[in-house]
Amino acid sequence: GDQVEQSPSALSLHEGTGSALRCNFTTTMRAVQWFRKNSRGSLINLFYLASGTKENGRLKSAFDSKERYSTLHIRDAQLEDSGTYFCAALYGSSGNKLIFGIGTLLSVKP
Amino acid sequence: AQTIHQWPVAEIKAVGSPLSLGCTIKGKSSPNLYWYWQATGGTLQQLFYSITVGQVESVVQLNLSASRPKDDQFILSTEKLLLSHSGFYLCAWSLRAVEQYFGPGTRLTVL
Numbered sequence: 001g002d003q004v005e006q007s008p009s010a011l012s013l014h015e016g017t018g019s020a021l022r023c024n025f026t027t028t029m030r031a032v033q034w035f036r037k038n039s040r041g042s043l044i045n046l047f048y049l050a051s052g053t054k055e056n057g058r059l060k061s062a063f064d065s066k067e068r069y070s071t072l073h074i075r076d077a078q079l080e081d082s083g084t085y086f087c088a089a090l091y092g093s094s095g096n097k098l099i100f101g102i103g104t105l106l107s108v109k110p
Numbered sequence: 111a112q113t114i115h116q117w118p119v120a121e122i123k124a125v126g127s128p129l130s131l132g133c134t135i136k137g138k139s140s141p142n143l144y145w146y147w148q149a150t151g152g153t154l155q156q157l158f159y160s161i162t163v164g165q166v167e168s169v170v171q172l173n174l175s176a177s178r179p180k181d182d183q184f185i186l187s188t189e190k191l192l193l194s195h196s197g198f199y200l201c202a203w204s205l206r207a208v209e210q211y212f213g214p215g216t217r218l219t220v221l
Binding site: 031033035040041042043045048086088090094095096097098099100101102103 | 142144148153154155156159161167169198200204207208209210211212213214215217
């Protein structure tokens with residue numbers, strides 16, 4: 001079936017450094033969303049991309065539907081960036097189906 | 111003002127008892143609505159979506175049902191809860207099947 005493979009499952013960074021999260025898709029997806037889980041367990045929207053790249057502060061995301069992957073880059077990581085990040089891919093003829101990755105637990109250390 | 115409300119915030123229910131979870135959207139005309147569920151330690155899964163009043167599509171079968179009685183309301187229910195229904199339930203909305211926005215969630219514990 002359609003799957004979203006998110007990696008890494010856990011990531012540890014020192015303050016001021018950066019890294020990337022990646023999601024690979026087993027089939028062509030219409031768009032991708034990136035979220036961060038809040039303290040209560042709900043989701044904060046970070047990015048929505050149907051193609052190309054978007055940047056917001058220290059976060060940058062890219063989506064290549066043809067090559068079936070998306071990335072989320074974090075630069076100059078801060079302690080408050082710690083948390084769980086999810087990608088989710090939009091698929092299906094109606095565009096209403098969203099399938100999630102397993103999440104990446106990011107820990108930023110001093 | 112918050113666009114999406116879910117109720118209750120949390121619920122503890124007995125196995126075999128009925129369940130009704132609600133979701134209300136404010137200030138959006140004819141939104142697409144969605145129900146998601148995450149078991150503890152599991153991946154968030156889409157359960158249902160609705161494009162319009164009275165129409166609901168099932169994505170994953172979990173012995174649950176959904177209804178959309180009004181344009182701004184989405185209900186998730188079952189007649190008999192199972193232990194496996196425990197978890198975190200999220201409602202979401204979008205306009206024209208583009209970016210989805212999530213509600214605060216309901217935590218359900220089935221004992």
